[in-house]
Amino acid sequence: MENALFYIFAALTLLFAFLCVANPFSRNPVTSAMFLVLTMISMAGLFVLLQAFFLAAVQILVYAGAVMVLFLFVIMLLDIKEEERRRFNRFAIALGGVSVIGLGFILFSTIRESKVGAGLKLTAVKGSDTAALGKALFTEYLLPFEIVSVLLLVAMVGVILLSKKDLK
C-alpha cells in the first residue's frame, strides 16, 4: 500500500514538475505556476508517507499557500502576452544546463555516500514530531538556523530598500 502510494506521488511530482517547466500544450506562465502548486502538493504527499506530517503541512502552508500565491500575483501583474512570445535564449539554456549537471552530481554523490537500501530503516520519532523538530532546531542546529534567519532578514531589508523609490 505505502509502496504503491510512494510510486503514485513520486510519478505525480515528476509529471507536474515536467509540465511546470516544459508544458507542450501551453506556454502560459499562470499554468506553469499552477503546475508548480500541484508539484508542491504531491511532494507534501511524499512527506506524509515518510511520517513527517509537520513538514507536509508546512510544505502546503508555506509553499503552496503563500509563496505560490505571491508568484501568481506577480505573474498576473506582468504583461503575460510578452512572456508567451519570448522563446528560449542561449544564456538561460547554458545556465540551466550547468545547474542540472551540478545538482545531478550532488544528488548522485549523496546517494553513493548514504548507501540506501543497506538495511536502512525509518525510525519513528518519539512523541509528536513537531516538538522533536523544534528541539532539534533550537539545540543541535541552532547556529545554521540562526544563520538562515539572518539571511532572510538581510533579504527582507534588501527588498524594502529596493522597493523604496526615493532614498533620503
Next chain:
Amino acid sequence: MDWINQLNPTMQFAIFSMLKVCVVIFLAVMPIVAYAVLVERKVSAFIQDRVGPNRAAPFFVKYLPVVGPFLVRLGIFHPLADGLKSFLKEDFTPAHVRKVYFWLAPAIAVVPAMLALAVIPFGSTLGAQKMVIADLNVGILYTFGIVSLGVYGLVLAGYASNSKFSFLGGIRSSAQMISYEIAMGMSVIPLFMLVGDLNLSKVIAYQADGAWLVFKQPIAFVIFLVSAFAETNRLPFDLPEAETELVGGYHTEYSSMKFALFFIGEYTAMIAASAMMVVLFFGGWTLPFAGLDQPATTLVMGFAHIGIFVTKMLVLMVVFIWVRWMLPRFRYDQLMDLGWRRFVPLALANIVVTAVVLWALHAK
C-alpha cells in the same frame, strides 16, 4: 451490525471515515449553508426594518392548517427555491474567458473550505467512534495549509474571467488572504504554547480541565475573529467582491450554479472558521457543568456533545452575519494597514508576553 465487527480494523476505519464524511458534508454542512443564506436574508431584513423572504410556498403547504402559513412567513422554503433556481438558470460562459480556469475556479473555491472541516472534532464519541474525521497530530497546521489554498479559487476566477473588474477582485483577494493568514497564524501560537500540542482534541481536553481559552487569550481571539472575516471575504472585508466598485469582483462573469458554488464556498468557509473558533477558544463540544466536559460514555451524551458543538458554531455564524449588516466596508489601504501595522505586531507581542508569563510560572 455483526458484519461490521467481523471486518478488519482498516476496513472498519475506511467505512466509518466515509460515513462521517458523507454525514458531515451532506447532512450538516450543505443544509447549514442553505439555511445560513436564509438567516442572512432574514437578519438583514430585521436590521434594515424589512420583512425579508416570506413568499416561497410549495404545493403541500395548503394541506398544513396553522403551521404551513407560519413556515412560509419564516421563509423556510426559500433555500429550496434558491437551489432549484441556481440549477435551472442558464449557465452562460462568456466568449472572452479562459475556459479551463473558468470551469476549475468555482470547484477550487469550494473544495478547500470543505477539506478544512476534516480535522475538526465536532463531538466526543458515538459508541466506539471518535467524532472527528481525521485526528491529525498537526491538526491546526493542516487547517491553515488547506485554508491557504482557498485563495486560488478566487484568484483563478479573477484571472479566468479576463475582465478588469474580476481581475482586480482576484488580485485584491490574493493580497488580502496572504496578509491576514499571517496575523491569523500568529494569533493562535500562544494557544499552543499553553496547550503544548497541535492536536485539536488535546486543545479541547485542555479547555475542559481549565478555563476556555477565550478568557485566557482574549487578544488572540480578537485577532483570530477579525482575520477570519478577512479570510472568508465577509464584510467589512469583502474587498474582492466590493459591489460598489467592482460590480461583483471575482464572480462578475459567473452565472447559475458556478456562481452558487462561490456562494457555497463562502458559507462553508464561514462554517469552518466558526468551527475552528469553537474548538480553539470556546471549549469545543464541552460545557463546564453537568459532567458534559468528559468524553461521552452513552449514545445520548454523544449526541448531546454534537448538539453543543453545533449550537456554539451556529451562534458564531450569526455573529458573522450580524457583523455583515452592521459595519460598512473598509477601504483597501485601511484593510492592509489594519492587517500589517496593527494585528501582526499585536500578535507578535502576544506571543512574547505569553512566553514570558509561561517562563515566569515555570521558573519558580
